[in-house]
Amino acid sequence: RKEVEQDPGPFNVPEGATVAFNCTYSNSASQSFFWYRQDCRKEPKLLMSVYSSGNEDGRFTAQLNRASQYISLLIRDSKLSDSATYLCVVNIRARGSTLGRLYFGRGTQLTVWP
Amino acid sequence: EAGVAQSPRYKIIEKRQSVAFWCNPISGHATLYWYQQILGQGPKLLIQFQNNGVVDDSQLPKDRFSAERLKGVDSTLKIQPAKLEDSAVYLCASSSIDSAYEQYFGPGTRLTVT
Numbered sequence: 001r002k003e004v005e006q007d008p009g010p011f012n013v014p015e016g017a018t019v020a021f022n023c024t025y026s027n028s029a030s031q032s033f034f035w036y037r038q039d040c041r042k043e044p045k046l047l048m049s050v051y052s053s054g055n056e057d058g059r060f061t062a063q064l065n066r067a068s069q070y071i072s073l074l075i076r077d078s079k080l081s082d083s084a085t086y087l088c089v090v091n092i093r094a095r096g097s098t099l100g101r102l103y104f105g106r107g108t109q110l111t112v113w114p
Numbered sequence: 115e116a117g118v119a120q121s122p123r124y125k126i127i128e129k130r131q132s133v134a135f136w137c138n139p140i141s142g143h144a145t146l147y148w149y150q151q152i153l154g155q156g157p158k159l160l161i162q163f164q165n166n167g168v169v170d171d172s173q174l175p176k177d178r179f180s181a182e183r184l185k186g187v188d189s190t191l192k193i194q195p196a197k198l199e200d201s202a203v204y205l206c207a208s209s210s211i212d213s214a215y216e217q218y219f220g221p222g223t224r225l226t227v228t
Binding site: 004008032034042043044045046049087089091099100101102103104105106107 | 145154155156157158159162164169170205214215216217219220221222
């Protein structure tokens with residue numbers, strides 16, 4: 001079973017739409033959670049961290065539900081520039097180790113059209 | 115601030131040949147990572163260094179892949195001999211010790227094995 005599962009999409013939405021992505025993780029020892037963004041043929045970049053209390057960064061809202069092992073990302077008022085692949089990422093620290101490693105989902109592809 | 119540098123950007127080889135990739139992390143970043151990203155999937159960690167020591171190489175196919183970071187700065191990843199299924203983008207990333215989840219990725223090397 002994969003550590004992180006995401007719906008690959010694609011999601012095709014018009015400008016101004018609200019779109020939501022979800023992912024689930026399998027390891028209850030996962031300690032921290034993130035969304036990375038990857039543009040076509042580019043490297044991934046950190047978009048935002050995800051906290052249980054929920055956090056917002058402009059038009060982006062991320063939410064974590066530890067009980068359900070579920071992470072979400074909401075994008076409001078979509079822009080053309082939001083077109084990218086959104087990667088759900090969890091950090092798992094091995095027992096006895098001070099360092100963790102990141103596990104990436106396969107990504108959800110978003111296309112925003114004019 | 116200069117980002118993570120990688121070379122070459124593209125490489126085409128025949129199966130059973132050897133290939134090497136080079137990475138120079140962001141100055142001052144102690145932790146360096148090599149990821150493999152197959153088309154349509156998220157990055158998968160191959161090996162993680164802290165300074166010049168290996169922290170995690172559990173996913174590295176050691177019969178054909180090797181990596182080193184001799185002076186704790188730049189790193190090389192080698193594949194010998196290559197297989198068709200090694201066709202992927204090889205991403206190098208680095209992070210500071212106190213912010214391991216915020217990884218900065220290089221542009222990657224796109225490897226095609228024919």
